[in-house]
Amino acid sequence: MIKKLPLIALVLILTTSCVSKKLYTDLENRYAALKKENRNLSDEKTSLSKSLATANSELATLRKNYEAAIAKRDQLQKDLDATTTNLDNLQKSYDALEQNSSSAIAENAKKNRELLAQLEAKEQALAAENARLEKLKKDMEARSQRIAELENIISSKDAAMSRLKDAISKALTNFEGKGLTVEQRDGKVYVSMENKLLFESGSWAVGKNGREAVKQLGSVLAVNPDIAVLIEGHTDNVPYTGSGQLSGNWDLSTKRATAIVEILRENAGINPENLTAAGRGEFAPVASNDTAEGKAKNRRIEVILTPKLDEISKLLND
Known part of the structure; x- marks a missing residue:
């Protein structure tokens, strides 16, 4: 409620003194x-509040996708490590069997090629996930910046x-x-x-x-x-x-x-x-x-x- 004392003082002044119409x-x-x-x-505040809620929802989605991409990248890394280990084991077996027979050597060579192909595919998938992860990270940073701008505007509009x-x-x-x-x-x-x-x-x-x-x-x-x-x-x-x-x-x-x-x-x-x-x-x-x-x-x-x-x-x- 508006305080009345300043108004009463103003009214008393206006009633006891001559105030120009211009003033x-x-x-x-x-x-x-x-x-x-x-x-x-x-x-503007109402619209800003609605926009902020939408931006927060979009940010949550981006974070969820970002976390899913990290999990997938980690799984690919594990698969890559396991494949690399298998390749090393087969290489050792190949070296041990190289002197036994040409048929054994041919079989190991085939497996080596298959493992190499798998390894290349997993490396490509890992590179693609890393690229997607980086894009999600940038999108999340951009969304966070937009939310900060909206919050600043809302704060100034409120004041x-x-x-x-x-x-x-x-x-x-x-x-x-x-x-x-x-x-x-x-x-x-x-x-x-x-x-x-x-x-x-x-x-x-x-x-x-x-x-x-x-x-x-x-x-x-x-x-x-x-x-x-x-x-x-x-x-x-x-x-x-x-x-x-x-x-x-x-x-x-x-x-x-x-x-x-x-x-x-x-x-x-x-x-x-x-x-x-x-x-x-x-x-x-x-x-x-x-x-x-x-x-x-x-x-x-x-x-x-x-x-x-x-x-x-x-x-x-x-």
């Missing part, structure tokens, strides 16, 4: 830049996302205690706004305080063009009983999400292609609908900020 605008722009940077890094999340929280301090929370989960930033901050019951028209909160969020999005923004509308499980333009809770949640999108689109710096509005109705609660407090938490707008992962994709495709 206020500069501070607001700094907050927007920080918020954008946090969102850019948020979703940057944490800084951005803190900056967003400070920027929205004025709405603390009014149904607004900012969280960092799974490499993304979640900005949750309860309906008491945004809408009247059964309405999708955004009130003054809610509009101000959304506009401040939009100022951050405007300087973060690589952030995908998903706006989800949620309701409690009380059936909608009104009439007119709404057909039910799902329709209401969709219209509320779309209302937030329309406010964000008022900021010319936000690319509409990055915005998505979705209605979830009552089907993604965060609390029990058995209590009034739980229902209030479920009636909300969630803005989910996901960074694009071009950097990670490039690393994985290289």
Whole structure:
């Protein structure tokens, strides 16, 4: 939770002194830049974590193949040693029998040729296994290096996302205690706004305080063009009983999400292609609908900020 003392001091100063509009605008722009940077890094972490798991799996396979190749190489070495021993024994026998008969000599010579052929084949197989072993070793080293790079990127993205999340929280301090929370989960930033901050019951028209909160969020999005923004509308499980333009809770949640999108689109710096509005109705609660407090938490707008992962994709495709 954001500490309130610095904010209270700032509010006292602003209410007792004359602050130029330019200074206020500069501070607001700094907050927007920080918020954008946090969102850019948020979703990259998720993709990096998935990429790291895939790379670790591939590394395990390479290690398994490497160990199998070593076992096969060792067996070939044993076979080679045994064949060499047999050849030496036959050579000694050949020398001993050389004086006995031409037929015995011919038989030993034949066996010698066979053993020599076997020895050559095993030497070739051993050379091939050694070459394959070396290739597996290089592949394993390359995979280990890629994993290290992914881990470094994840670590830096985590740190940057944490800084951005803190900056967003400070920027929205004025709405603390009014149904607004900012969280960092799974490499993304979640900005949750309860309906008491945004809408009247059964309405999708955004009130003054809610509009101000959304506009401040939009100022951050405007300087973060690589952030995908998903706006989800949620309701409690009380059936909608009104009439007119709404057909039910799902329709209401969709219209509320779309209302937030329309406010964000008022900021010319936000690319509409990055915005998505979705209605979830009552089907993604965060609390029990058995209590009034739980229902209030479920009636909300969630803005989910996901960074694009071009950097990670490039690393994985290289």
